[in-house]
Each structure stands twice: as structure tokens, then as C-alpha cells.
Amino acid sequence: MKHVLVLKVGPVQGYIAQARRTRDLWYGSQVLSNLARAMAVSLLESGATLVFPHPDQTRDARAGVANKVVALVEDAPEQAARRAREAAKSRLRAEWERVFNKCQSMLIPGAEALAAEQLDTFLEVHAAWAPVEDAPMGYAAALAEAERALESRRGLREFAPWKQRPPEGTHKSSLDGARPSLLRRERQTGHLWRDFRIGLREELDALGVLKRAGGQPGQFVPVPSIGLAAWLQVAGTRHPELLARLRAACEARNFQSVSVKQRPWVESFPFDGQLLLPERWQPYFEECAIPEPRQAAARFGSEFVAPLRQAMGADAEPFPYVACLVADGDRMGRALESLAKRPDGHLAHQRVSQALADFTRKARAIVEVEHRGVLVYAGGDDVLAFVTPLDAPACARALAVAFRATLEGALAGTGAEVPTLSVGLGIGHVLESLGELLALGRRAETAAKKAGRDALGILVAKHAGRERLWTAPWGTDPVARLESDMALLSRDIQPLPLGKVHEVAALARRFPAGVASAPELAEVLRDEAGRILARAEAGRAPKPLTPADVGLELSSATAPQDALERWASRLLVADTFARAGRGLASAQDKEVAR
Amino acid sequence: MSDACFALLPRDGLSAKDGRGWYTSEVGRGYSLPWPLPTTVRGALRAAWGHERMADQGITLSPETWERDSARVVLRRFIALRRALGEPVFTRAHRMWPIPADAVRVLDEAGTERLVRLEPHPGGAATLGPDEDDAREALWHPCRSTRGKPLTQPLFWPEATMVAWLSGASDSLAPEREAPPPRTDIHLAIDVETQASQDSMLHSREVVEWLRVQSRDAGRLTLEEWALGVSCAWPDSVKGLPHGQLGVGGRRRLSDVERLDSDLFVAPEGLARATRGLRLVLATPAEFQRGWLPDDFARVAGAPPRYVGRLPCIDAPVVLRAALVPRPLEVSGWDMVRRQPRATRRWVPAGAVYFFEKLGGEDFTAGELCKLWLASWGGGHAEALGQVLPGVWQPPRHGQGA
Numbered sequence: 001m002k003h004v005l006v007l008k009v010g011p012v013q014g015y016i017a018q019a020r021r022t023r024d025l026w027y028g029s030q031v032l033s034n035l036a037r038a039m040a041v042s043l044l045e046s047g048a049t050l051v052f053p054h055p056d057q058t059r060d061a062r063a064g065v066a067n068k069v070v071a072l073v074e075d076a077p078e079q080a081a082r083r084a085r086e087a088a089k090s091r092l093r094a095e096w097e098r099v100f101n102k103c104q105s106m107l108i109p110g111a112e113a114l115a116a117e118q119l120d121t122f123l124e125v126h127a128a129w130a131p132v133e134d135a136p137m138g139y140a141a142a143l144a145e146a147e148r149a150l151e152s153r154r155g156l157r158e159f160a161p162w163k164q165r166p167p168e169g170t171h172k173s174s175l176d177g178a179r180p181s182l183l184r185r186e187r188q189t190g191h192l193w194r195d196f197r198i199g200l201r202e203e204l205d206a207l208g209v210l211k212r213a214g215g216q217p218g219q220f221v222p223v224p225s226i227g228l229a230a231w232l233q234v235a236g237t238r239h240p241e242l243l244a245r246l247r248a249a250c251e252a253r254n255f256q257s258v259s260v261k262q263r264p265w266v267e268s269f270p271f272d273g274q275l276l277l278p279e280r281w282q283p284y285f286e287e288c289a290i291p292e293p294r295q296a297a298a299r300f301g302s303e304f305v306a307p308l309r310q311a312m313g314a315d316a317e318p319f320p321y322v323a324c325l326v327a328d329g330d331r332m333g334r335a336l337e338s339l340a341k342r343p344d345g346h347l348a349h350q351r352v353s354q355a356l357a358d359f360t361r362k363a364r365a366i367v368e369v370e371h372r373g374v375l376v377y378a379g380g381d382d383v384l385a386f387v388t389p390l391d392a393p394a395c396a397r398a399l400a401v402a403f404r405a406t407l408e409g410a411l412a413g414t415g416a417e418v419p420t421l422s423v424g425l426g427i428g429h430v431l432e433s434l435g436e437l438l439a440l441g442r443r444a445e446t447a448a449k450k451a452g453r454d455a456l457g458i459l460v461a462k463h464a465g466r467e468r469l470w471t472a473p474w475g476t477d478p479v480a481r482l483e484s485d486m487a488l489l490s491r492d493i494q495p496l497p498l499g500k501v502h503e504v505a506a507l508a509r510r511f512p513a514g515v516a517s518a519p520e521l522a523e524v525l526r527d528e529a530g531r532i533l534a535r536a537e538a539g540r541a542p543k544p545l546t547p548a549d550v551g552l553e554l555s556s557a558t559a560p561q562d563a564l565e566r567w568a569s570r571l572l573v574a575d576t577f578a579r580a581g582r583g584l585a586s587a588q589d590k591e592v593a594r
Numbered sequence: 595m596s597d598a599c600f601a602l603l604p605r606d607g608l609s610a611k612d613g614r615g616w617y618t619s620e621v622g623r624g625y626s627l628p629w630p631l632p633t634t635v636r637g638a639l640r641a642a643w644g645h646e647r648m649a650d651q652g653i654t655l656s657p658e659t660w661e662r663d664s665a666r667v668v669l670r671r672f673i674a675l676r677r678a679l680g681e682p683v684f685t686r687a688h689r690m691w692p693i694p695a696d697a698v699r700v701l702d703e704a705g706t707e708r709l710v711r712l713e714p715h716p717g718g719a720a721t722l723g724p725d726e727d728d729a730r731e732a733l734w735h736p737c738r739s740t741r742g743k744p745l746t747q748p749l750f751w752p753e754a755t756m757v758a759w760l761s762g763a764s765d766s767l768a769p770e771r772e773a774p775p776p777r778t779d780i781h782l783a784i785d786v787e788t789q790a791s792q793d794s795m796l797h798s799r800e801v802v803e804w805l806r807v808q809s810r811d812a813g814r815l816t817l818e819e820w821a822l823g824v825s826c827a828w829p830d831s832v833k834g835l836p837h838g839q840l841g842v843g844g845r846r847r848l849s850d851v852e853r854l855d856s857d858l859f860v861a862p863e864g865l866a867r868a869t870r871g872l873r874l875v876l877a878t879p880a881e882f883q884r885g886w887l888p889d890d891f892a893r894v895a896g897a898p899p900r901y902v903g904r905l906p907c908i909d910a911p912v913v914l915r916a917a918l919v920p921r922p923l924e925v926s927g928w929d930m931v932r933r934q935p936r937a938t939r940r941w942v943p944a945g946a947v948y949f950f951e952k953l954g955g956e957d958f959t960a961g962e963l964c965k966l967w968l969a970s971w972g973g974g975h976a977e978a979l980g981q982v983l984p985g986v987w988q989p990p991r992h993g994q995g996a
Contacts, residue, residue: 011921081722123724130719149719152735155695155712155918158723160885161940169934177613177625178924178938201615433623 002132003077004142005048006150007069009035009088010124018175019211019434021197022223022374022386027214029064029377029384031095035088035123036065042087043071046080051346052380054353057360064360064379070143072346073129081127088125096206099213106192107209108167111182115206117164118179122207126154140340171203179205195256199287218259221266221374223437224273224280225258227322227430229265229372229388231276234584235312236268242308243268249304250275255288265372274431276305276318316583321576323392324426324441325373327399329381329407329419330453338416348414355410356380362402371395381419384441389427389580393479396423396456400474420454420474427460427576447471460576470566470573481551485574488550490582494543496550498575503532504552505568508561525560597670598828598835599854601684601821602635602842607777607801609844610634613926613938616797624799626776628749630822630843632672632878632978633927638842639826640664641930646837647830657931665976671825671859671968672878672978674750678808679817684854686862689823690750691983692944693770694875695918697759700742707745710765712736714916714949715990732898734916734949740765757862760873760985776800799844821852825859861967866960871915871987872950874905874966879923879941880980881973886919886942889972902953906982907965910956915989916949941979942972949987958984 128149166180181203195217281297373387426440448457451471472478534544714734783795891903971980
């Protein structure tokens with residue numbers, strides 16, 4: 001008898017978020033994707049018909065595979081599930097053995113036993129299966145039953161206490177704070193520690209070592225370099241000789257370089273972008289164990305970095321922020337449910353899985369080729385990437401357009417509602433931990449969903465300031481709106497002073513709640529906002545600004561307090577993007593940027 | 595020696611760090627637990643007791659003596675409290691309880707937020723877990739009847755909501771609003787020579803804020819004040835209370851000490867009544883020898899195999915029917931005497947729910963439920979671990995007998 005078999009591998013969210021460096025995040029996602037792929041391959045070998053992911057994705061090692069696998073199994077679903085579970089476990093062990101052989105010299109004696117326990121207790125594979133009745137809705141009913149059982153089963157996350165005892169006083173992993181570290185206490189300055197960017201006081205358990213050392217040392221673009229991609233690209237065009245000097249100085253000090261192809265901004269300066277930030281010189285030199293780091297860092301900065309920064313001009317300071325882009329399909333469940341009820345339900349699902357595989361391929365090109373970003377993961381309807389702030393809104397829009405277009409093709413003629421893509425952009429400091437940046441991106445994506453889905457959400461978290469959130473549906477062309485706001489804030493003639501935006505925000509915040517129910521108060525609020533905008537700024541305003549000039553809609557249909565708060569948030573978000581591009585937007589630079 | 599009952603009211607937030615080390619020049623961010631663990635509070639009480647003893651007797655305790663002698667400070671009860679700012683005393687109505695894992699907040703198809711209950715039933719599709727355990731797979735897997743996207747839950751429920759839930763209230767309870775997220779304190783390091791801030795030493799630390807906005811209606815702000823309710827053995831003290839303020843958690847942030855009535859820890863009225871099935875919610879984390887599986891339970895062969903065992907305060911053997919256990923709480927303490935980290939302990943988090951029937955099929959009595967209120971289950975009694983809240987459960991008649 002035919003069964004629908006659903007498997008899930010985890011943990012996902014928490015495990016991926018435990019990351020300090022780009023490589024942690026990227027390889028953590030890669031590990032989970034590989035485990036899901038191993039389960040899918042095992043099911044194919046068991047004679048199952050794969051529904052999710054599409055069989056093509058199991059053959060493409062670069063393609064991301066979502067953590068949920070769905071298949072049709074003719075007989076013995078339990079055995080197929082067991083084999084798939086064992087395939088995932090074997091894959092994890094194989095990944096570890098490869099990394100262990102590479103990193104053994106960094107690990108404590110007895111690390112194998114500790115690692116074996118950590119790996120065995122890490123993996124959560126759950127499966128559920130239900131028979132497919134020979135009826136028109138047989139597939140849909142069985143899938144719903146199996147998914148319900150799987151969700152229920154995952155309410156119990158069984159675990160056992162640790163049995164292996166690490167050496168007394170062993171510290172915990174810096175990534176999860178729970179599993180004991182496997183790294184030797186006596187740190188050396190050897191190439192392995194340096195290649196994998198393991199700090200002097202950092203601690204890593206088996207999963208942490210796997211993340212940190214799973215890839216090749218030079219294959220990851222550091223997050224500061226992604227954040228400063230636009231600045232670096234312009235610097236490389238305007239002052240190639242100064243950038244080359246800086247690059248040579250980094251090479252002479254044997255700083256770890258990045259070797260990725262087809263990224264002009266990385267190729268012109270293949271080192272960590274934090275070297276452009278004066279406050280990071282000394283910590284970076286300390287991390288590289290350079291003698292007398294304080295003096296050496298100061299010399300390096302004044303001789304090689306400061307000249308380049310000065311040449312770029314005071315109005316083109318590197319803006320040390322990066323966008324964490326998190327995207328997720330909207331109403332995918334509803335669309336899949338509707339397709340499952342068709343007589344050819346599983347075939348319709350396969351067409352969707354094929355379309356999602358196409359989308360993930362497009363997503364890589366959109367992020368990495370078209371928008372100076374780095375794709376961490378694209379699988380199913382999920383995307384996680386880091387992009388320079390200047391490119392982030394356009395990148396988000398391109399992904400949303402590509403997603404909809406791809407799904408439209410797969411759902412043509414089915415009558416199912418075409419899913420859309422909600423995208424969140426969390427803008428945070430480049431030195432923020434990857435887990436925090438990811439949390440920002442996820443919160444922005446959740447805000448986009450709450451704003452009605454099919455929307456963009458932007459959450460700006462300054463290093464020591466208030467967070468600013470703005471959401472808008474894709475239908476209102478939010479990217480054009482932001483561009484127009486950025487122009488408003490930075491135009492040569494009569495720019496909108498940021499102080500007025502803050503003043504309007506403060507006005508909205510301080511006014512008593514419930515203004516909407518008091519028309520006279522609403523009128524006062526509108527008038528006061530108009531007065532703030534119209535007030536002449538010491539010799540800078542040839543004519544008073546009006547709400548219409550600055551895109552502030554104060555219609556009677558919207559509560560004025562909400563309108564003011566929303567406008568101020570939008571302008572403050574736009575200001576972040578304007579700062580990211582400040583001094584980089586000459587006609588020539590725009591050409592380069594294209 | 596009678597127990598001392600008091601509330602700890604942190605005056606400037608509280609930061610209980612998790613196991614991740616952090617250095618200002620590297621990550622620059624300290625992570626705090628969303629709520630302090632009983633171990634943190636017992637540690638603070640032991641430290642306070644040692645300081646008091648030294649001050650009273652004019653002696654200096656060595657770390658080893660301090661550790662040995664302060665072991666008599668035993669935490670017996672540990673609950674969260676919340677009251678409107680300005681209310682003079684804490685009462686039972688102010689108790690807050692961890693949200694049980696059998697309560698799920700969902701956004702239904704109509705976009706309405708609903709609170710739904712997970713009910714265990716036998717049968718359903720077959721499942722497979724991460725390893726081989728037929729008795730565990732034979733447990734009933736609680737599922738919900740309402741569809742919708744699950745939403746994140748706040749940490750705690752107020753007394754009235756919890757009591758209604760334990761009494762078997764329907765799904766229509768109003769969802770509790772979110773508590774505000776922890777605040778982040780930003781710090782600088784000042785260079786002694788230049789009296790200016792040092793490069794790369796900007797760092798931050800998450801802090802749980804204990805004074806929060808409760809409501810903001812028509813321009814009027816109501817504040818709520820949170821506290822930790824503690825009942826503990828406090829040896830050698832006439833007053834039965836720590837003197838003065840107490841340092842708790844990271845950087846020993848000061849907490850006021852306010853006397854509580856011992857009545858604050860007793861069972862609510864009307865909850866205890868006979869019930870065919872028992873629902874046990876963990877009010878504090880539990881430490882079991884085998885991880886998620888409660889102590890004193892063993893696999894009994896049969897078709898299907900079952901876990902049968904004993905519960906505290908109940909004489910008859912019981913059958914474990916279902917369990918809702920989130921991922922383990924990993925506790926990584928610091929040994930203050932040896933100045934080194936302790937081995938990680940893995941606890942069942944507060945809010946986990948276990949469902950039982952008596953092996954003989956008889957009801958749990960009202961008296962048994964009453965005895966179970968805040969009874970200690972599993973290990974770690976000195977740290978108030980494994981305290982349970984009993985609730986009623988009507989298991990379906992499935993024809994198998996218990």
C-alpha cells in the first residue's frame with residue numbers, strides 16, 4: 001500500500017543562529033541542508049517517489065534543501081524512514097570525521113568521545129507516515145494526517161543527560177553556551193587557529209568546530225566586507241593605487257585573504273573590511289597575535305588606511321552597517337493544500353518543488369551577482385542573505401518579483417492562489433554577532449508578514465540607538481518610495497533636515513493616545529506637524545516645506561498620530577540608506593555601481 | 595527551624611548570564627537568560643548568608659567553609675510574582691506561572707489569535723523519533739483541533755489563567771499579552787590616562803527589567819512590578835530574613851527583600867477535585883536522571899509497551915500517557931570556590947507537561963491533587979527543582995484500560 005512519509009530534521013533556527021562568523025552561519029545552514037539531502041537520497045534509493053525536495057535538488061550539491069522531506073512510499077514506510085534517519089546520521093558523522101582529521105591538533109585528548117556524544121544528541125530526526133486511500137482526495141488526506149502526527153510527535157523533544165565527562169574546568173562553547181569545548185586550552189598562533197579565525201578566548205564544541213572549519217578558510221566573505229561592499233567598490237575605482245597599497249600591507253602581514261571569484265569589491269580588497277574601521281585595528285592585530293599590537297595597529301592605520309579614507313573625502317566615511325535579508329513565502333501552506341486536493345495532487349506538488357528549486361538558483365544570482373551580497377541559504381521558499389545596505393531594498397524587490405514569477409508558472413491553470421514573498425531587512429552593525437543580525441532579519445520578516453504579507457519590512461538597529469521599523473506592501477512600490485525619501489534627505493537644494501523628522505516623531509510620541517477620537521486634537525496635531533515642517537531653518541529655506549513636499553499624507557481617513565509616526569519611521573529608515581550611499585553617488589560611481 | 599518566606603525585588607533589572615563567555619573586545623554583547631534560574635537565586639542566598647555570618651561573628655570564612663556551611667540554605671519554593679506598582683503586599687492573585695506546553699497560541703484562518711489546548715489521544719499516524727524506543731513511540735501524541743500558525747508565547751501566565759487551565763477550562767481563554775523584551779544596557783570603558791572612552795570597548799548586556807508598563811490607556815500609564823517569591827531554609831537567623839539588600843545575578847545587582855506570608859505558596863482553592871487523568875505541569879525546571887523521562891518510571895513490555903512508575907505523594911502506580919517536553923534547559927554554572935565552570939546539567943524546562951492515568955484505572959483524588967501542589971519531583975530538591983502543578987485531565991475512553 002502507498003504511504004505518504006514526512007520527515008523533518010533539526011534543530012534549525014537555534015542551531016543556525018549560533019554563529020559568530022560568516023562561515024559559522026553558512027556552514028551551519030549547509031550542514032542541515034546536506035542532512036536533508038542525505039535523507040532525500042536515501043528515500044530515492046528505497047524506491048520512494050520524492051515530492052519535496054525535487055529530485056533535481058538532490059543531485060545539485062550547491063542547492064539548498066529545506067529541512068522537511070515528503071515522499072510517497074509503496075511499502076514498508078517505517079523501514080524507509082529508518083534508513084533515511086540513518087543516512088542523515090551517517091552524513092553528520094562523515095562531515096565530522098573530515099573536519100576532525102583536519103583539526104585534530106587543535107583539539108583536546110579524548111575529543112572523539114565527547115564529539116561522538118555531542119553529535120549523537122544533536123540530531124533530531126522525526127518522521128510520520130499515513131496510508132494513501134484509493135480515493136480522489138487520498139493523497140491530501142494522508143499528507144494532512146502525517147503532518148498532524150509529525151507536529152504532535154515533535155511536542156516531545158526527548159533528551160538524555162551528558163554521560164561523557166570533559167576535563168575538569170572545561171569551558172562551554174562560545175556559540176551555544178552549553179556543550180563543553182573541545183579546543184585545547186593552550187592556544188597557539190599556528191596557521192590552523194588563524195585560518196579558521198578562532199579567537200584566543202573562543203571555545204567551540206563539536207558542532208562549533210564543524211561550522212568553523214567545515215569550509216575552506218578563504219571561501220567566506222567577512223560580514224564587514226559585505227557591509228562596505230559599495231564603499232570598497234567605489235574606492236577601488238577612485239583611488240586604485242591607495243587601495244592597492246593597503247592590500248599590499250595586508251598581504252605583507254599575512255592577514256587571512258578571501259578567494260572568491262566574480263565579486264569585484266572583494267577582488268580589489270580581499271581582506272576583512274573591519275580593517276577600514278579605526279576602532280577595530282587594535283583588536284584585529286591582537287587576534288592575529290602581532291607583537292605590540294597597539295603600536296603596530298596605529299602605524300598600520302595611519303600609513304595605509306587613513307590616506308584612503310581621507311582621499312575618499314569626509315563625506316564618504318565607511319558606513320559600518322549590513323543588511324540581513326530574510327525572505328519567506330506567503331500562504332504556501334494554503335496553496336499546497338489546495339493543490340493536494342487535486343486528483344494529481346502529488347504531481348502538482350512536484351511541479352511546485354521544481355519551481356522552488358528554480359527560484360533558489362535565481363536567488364543566488366540575484367543576491368551574489370546582481371546585488372553585491374552573499375547568499376547563506378536558499379531552499380524551498382526561504383532565503384537568507386547578507387547584502388550591503390545600499391543594494392538591499394532593490395535586492396529584496398528582485399527576489400519578490402522572481403518568486404512570484406516562478407510560482408505563477410508552476411501554478412498556471414490550477415486555480416490555486418499564487419504565493420508571494422515577504423522580505424525582511426534587518427540592518428545592524430557589521431560587528432554585531434551573526435545570531436543578532438539574523439534575529440533582526442527575522443523580526444523584520446515577521447513584521448512584513450504582520451503587515452499583511454506580500455510586503456517589505458525594514459528594521460534598523462543602530463549600535464546604540466532606538467530601533468526603527470517600516471513596512472510596506474510590495475504593491476505600493478516601497479523601493480521607489482525609499483529612493484524618493486533618500487533624495488529628499490540628501491538633495492542639494494532645500495534638503496529635508498533630519499532634525500525636523502525627529503521633531504515630528506517626538507510630537508507624535510508625546511501627544512496623548514486616542515487623538516483619533518478627538519477631532520480638535522487631531523487638527524492640532526496636523527497643524528503642529530505642518531508648522532514644524534514650514535519653520536524656516538536659518539537661511540536654508542527659500543520657501544517653506546509643506547507636508548506634500550515631504551511625502552507626508554495627513555488625510556482625514558488616517559489617524560494623524562499614526563500617519564506621523566509612520567512617516568517619521570520611513571524617513572529615518574531612508575536616512576540609514578542615504579548614509580550608506582553618502583559620498584558614493586557621483587555620476588561615475590553610479591556607473592560603477594551598475 | 596521554619597522556612598523564611600520573602601520576595602526579592604531587583605531594583606535595577608537583573609542579568610543572569612548564560613554559558614557563553616564574552617569579552618568586550620570581541621563580541622561586545624553579553625547574553626542573559628530570560629528569567630533567573632533557581633540555582634542563581636540559591637547561590638545569591640548562600641552568598642548573602644555567608645556575608646551575614648561574617649558580619650555578625652566578625653570572622654572571615656574560607657571559600658571551602660563557606661561552601662560547606664551555606665549548604666544548609668535550601669530553596670524550597672521559587673515562584674514569579676507580579677503586582678501593580680504601589681500595591682502594598684503580594685497575594686496569591688499575584689502569582690505568575692510558566693506557560694504550560696499544552697497551550698498553543700495560534701493565528702487562525704480568520705486572522706484571530708486563539709489559545710488552543712493540546713489533547714492527548716491514542717492512535718493516529720505512526721511516527722518515528724531520533725532513536726529506537728517503542729514505549730516512547732507508543733505514547734499518545736497531543737494534538738490540537740484548531741488549525742493556524744503557532745505564535746510565540748510570553749513566559750508567564752497569571753494565577754487566574756493558570757488555575758482555569760489546570761481546572762480544564764476550554765480553549766477560549768484570552769491570550770496573555772507579550773511582556774516587553776529585556777532591555778539592553780550599553781557600557782563604555784574609560785581609559786584611565788585619557789579619561790576618554792576606549793576604542794573597541796563599547797559593549798552591551800541584556801538585562802531583565804522588573805518594572806514594566808502594564809497598560810497605556812487614554813494616556814494613563816500603569817506600571818507593574820515583578821519579583822521572585824522565595825521560601826527557604828535560612829539557618830542561624832533570629833529574623834529569618836536576609837539583612838538589607840541582596841546581590842543577585844551578574845554584577846550582583848541589588849534586590850530589596852520583602853517579607854511574604856507563607857500562605858502565598860499554598861494551593862488555590864477549588865482546584866483540587868477527583869479526576870480520572872492527571873496533568874502535571876512543571877512550575878520549575880526538573881532534573882531527571884534519564885533526561886526527559888521522569889525518575890522511578892520503567893518500560894513495561896506489552897502491546898503496546900508502556901512507561902509505568904510512581905509519582906511523589908501518590909501511592910498507586912501510574913501510567914505515563916503523554917509528555918510535552920521542550921528542548922532541554924542547559925545549565926552551565928560557575929564554581930565559585932574552584933573558580934572554574936561546572937559541568938553542564940540538562941533539565942526539563944519549566945512548563946513541560948506530563949499526563950498520567952492510574953495503573954488500576956481509579957481516579958486521582960482531590961486530596962492527592964492537593965498534596966501534589968508544588969511537590970518536588972526528581973532531583974535538586976535543595977534548589978526547588980521539579981515543583982509540579984497538578985491539573986485535571988479527562989483521558990478518552992480507548993478500550994485498553996489503563
